[in-house]
Amino acid sequence: MVMPMNEQDEQKKYDAKKYRTPDGAPADIVMFTLTKKERKTVTKTLPLRELRVMLIRRRSWPFAGKWALPGGFSRDDESLYETALRELKEETGVVGRHLEYLSVYSDPGRDPRGWIISHAFFALVEEEVLEKRQAADDAEEVGLFTIEEALDELDLGFDHRDIIADAYRRIQEKMLKTTIARKFLPQEFTLSELYQVIKAVVPDFEEPNFIRKITSTRSRKGILEEVRDENGVPISSNQYSQRPAQLYRFLDNVPRLSIYS
Amino acid sequence: MVMPMNEQDEQKKYDAKKYRTPDGAPADIVMFTLTKKERKTVTKTLPLRELRVMLIRRRSWPFAGKWALPGGFSRDDESLYETALRELKEETGVVGRHLEYLSVYSDPGRDPRGWIISHAFFALVEEEVLEKRQAADDAEEVGLFTIEEALDELDLGFDHRDIIADAYRRIQEKMLKTTIARKFLPQEFTLSELYQVIKAVVPDFEEPNFIRKITSTRSRKGILEEVRDENGVPISSNQYSQRPAQLYRFLDNVPRLSIYS
DNA sequence: CGAATAGTGTCTATCAGACAATATGAG
DNA sequence: CTCATATTGTCTGATAGACACTATTCG
Numbered sequence: 382m383v384m385p386m387n388e389q390d391e392q393k394k395y396d397a398k399k400y401r402t403p404d405g406a407p408a409d410i411v412m413f414t415l416t417k418k419e420r421k422t423v424t425k426t427l428p429l430r431e432l433r434v435m436l437i438r439r440r441s442w443p444f445a446g447k448w449a450l451p452g453g454f455s456r457d458d459e460s461l462y463e464t465a466l467r468e469l470k471e472e473t474g475v476v477g478r479h480l481e482y483l484s485v486y487s488d489p490g491r492d493p494r495g496w497i498i499s500h501a502f503f504a505l506v507e508e509e510v511l512e513k514r515q516a517a518d519d520a521e522e523v524g525l526f527t528i529e530e531a532l533d534e535l536d537l538g539f540d541h542r543d544i545i546a547d548a549y550r551r552i553q554e555k556m557l558k559t560t561i562a563r564k565f566l567p568q569e570f571t572l573s574e575l576y577q578v579i580k581a582v583v584p585d586f587e588e589p590n591f592i593r594k595i596t597s598t599r600s601r602k603g604i605l606e607e608v609r610d611e612n613g614v615p616i617s618s619n620q621y622s623q624r625p626a627q628l629y630r631f632l633d634n635v636p637r638l639s640i641y642s
Numbered sequence: 643m644v645m646p647m648n649e650q651d652e653q654k655k656y657d658a659k660k661y662r663t664p665d666g667a668p669a670d671i672v673m674f675t676l677t678k679k680e681r682k683t684v685t686k687t688l689p690l691r692e693l694r695v696m697l698i699r700r701r702s703w704p705f706a707g708k709w710a711l712p713g714g715f716s717r718d719d720e721s722l723y724e725t726a727l728r729e730l731k732e733e734t735g736v737v738g739r740h741l742e743y744l745s746v747y748s749d750p751g752r753d754p755r756g757w758i759i760s761h762a763f764f765a766l767v768e769e770e771v772l773e774k775r776q777a778a779d780d781a782e783e784v785g786l787f788t789i790e791e792a793l794d795e796l797d798l799g800f801d802h803r804d805i806i807a808d809a810y811r812r813i814q815e816k817m818l819k820t821t822i823a824r825k826f827l828p829q830e831f832t833l834s835e836l837y838q839v840i841k842a843v844v845p846d847f848e849e850p851n852f853i854r855k856i857t858s859t860r861s862r863k864g865i866l867e868e869v870r871d872e873n874g875v876p877i878s879s880n881q882y883s884q885r886p887a888q889l890y891r892f893l894d895n896v897p898r899l900s901i902y903s
Numbered sequence: 904c905g906a907a908t909a910g911t912g913t914c915t916a917t918c919a920g921a922c923a924a925t926a927t928g929a930g
Numbered sequence: 931c932t933c934a935t936a937t938t939g940t941c942t943g944a945t946a947g948a949c950a951c952t953a954t955t956c957g
Binding site: 400401402403404405406454455456457458459460461462482484485487488489496498500557558559560579586588591594595604636637638639640641642 | 662840
Binding site: 882886887 | 906907908909910911919
């Protein structure tokens with residue numbers, strides 16, 4: 382492309398700057414999953430659900446031997462979101478159910494390789510994908526840890542503990558303020574399942590009258606609807622219980638919350 | 643620092659990589675302010691408040707002559723937050739009332755100068771600071787625009803229109819979900835002032851019974867308290883009205899919102 | 904008294920929150 | 931019949947939402 386002369390001059394002046402530039406811009410991904418564990422009971426029961434995060438044991442410098450988030454460097458022909466999507470696919474083989482930018486981590490010295498500004502994303506991935514990944518890969522050691530393990534017990538590389546803590550806060554917030562729970566659930570689900578998903582991500586969420594409240598018109602705020610067949614008869618499922626439970630599905634409506642109303 | 647031999651080797655191997663690295667990581671700042679405009683009325687009135695954003699007219703390539711966000715490149719001895727804080731101080735002389743990370747902008751080609759990944763912040767600054775800045779500076783042309791002007795009427799440089807749109811969405815969300823309104827208000831304020839601030843940032847916030855609701859114990863959610871003197875007598879102010887209005891102050895409590903309760 | 908804002912009275916349908924009670928269907 | 935989950939009954943006090951009404955002070 383031909384440029385007017387003075388623009389070229391200005392550009393040359395700019396290019397001559399001697400400031401140091403970053404040595405890389407990676408995207409690191411906090412991959413969350415909800416694991417389901419069958420419970421041994423007499424009758425049918427809801428599985429236990431636990432929020433877990435996928436980590437990879439580093440094989441090379443820096444932080445060799447330590448657990449860290451999966452990630453990789455961005456290229457100049459892609460946005461950081463595309464970098465994250467590419468890494469997610471490379472790591473899991475799927476695009477996942479959700480991928481969202483979290484924040485930037487740029488403290489000087491955070492990466493011994495140089496001036497490396499990292500961009501953290503978080504993703505939601507189906508349990509099966511990560512389990513398959515865990516079993517199949519012999520090149521890398523992959524672990525699925527609970528949040529408590531990741532934050533309190535493991536010695537993580539880089540500032541990845543901070544990143545996971547931030548991601549955990551963010552997903553807890555989104556769980557309560559948006560309908561992101563749908564990303565952890567099948568299209569149609571029972572209210573107990575929904576409640577359980579919420580509790581798995583936000584343990585101190587307590588709503589003893591959950592079903593009562595969610596089915597009363599106002600609190601529901603138009604986020605859910607009962608599933609009905611073509612004749613308008615409500616459909617229920619007894620997959621997890623003896624007594625069949627009404628199935629619900631999310632609507633596209635995301636309510637606007639406010640502390641002032 | 644002496645390193646074990648194999649770590650040095652690994653480091654050398656890493657350094658030999660030939661990937662392109664970014665040409666810079668600037669922080670761009672969306673500086674918001676609430677302007678107050680006196681109204682000509684017979685009696686005392688609340689001033690009109692308007693949310694505005696500060697822009698600078700670029701003097702050099704690229705986008706010379708266009709309006710753009712203030713900002714500057716990060717250095718390798720500071721975090722991006724520190725970069726933003728430094729730029730904010732350089733631009734306004736103050737640290738402002740709020741500075742918060744917004745997001746990253748990394749689309750390839752967004753900056754003709756090269757591979758430049760920009761980090762947007764938004765700041766809240768007192769009106770007087772920006773007005774003084776606007777008057778004093780002869781090196782740069784500074785403008786204070788309403789959101790509508792910035793988004794719909796101006797031809798902005800870079801992807802700064804997107805950034806401002808994102809910042810506007812974010813501040814609207816924070817206005818409703820957090821007590822960030824306090825950053826726009828004096829320590830003690832009347833409920834009309836609070837309502838007005840909210841409306842200035844979120845024009846479609848409608849709460850005809852605002853005072854009623856905010857003073858009923860549950861809705862208040864412990865975010866506000868009445869100002870009282872040492873004898874417990876409520877204090878009111880008639881700065882903006884004939885009839886004195888009760889003063890309130892924010893508590894430190896930030897309620898947790900949820901669509902499920 | 905008029906202007907402009909602050910705040911209360913009143914009414915009704917709905918909701919929250921608590922807890923007990925009943926329903927369902929497999930084993 | 932029991933278990934584990936699903937769902938309804940019932941009650942009280944609080945709230946939302948609407949709208950009219952009164953209060954305060956200055957000029």
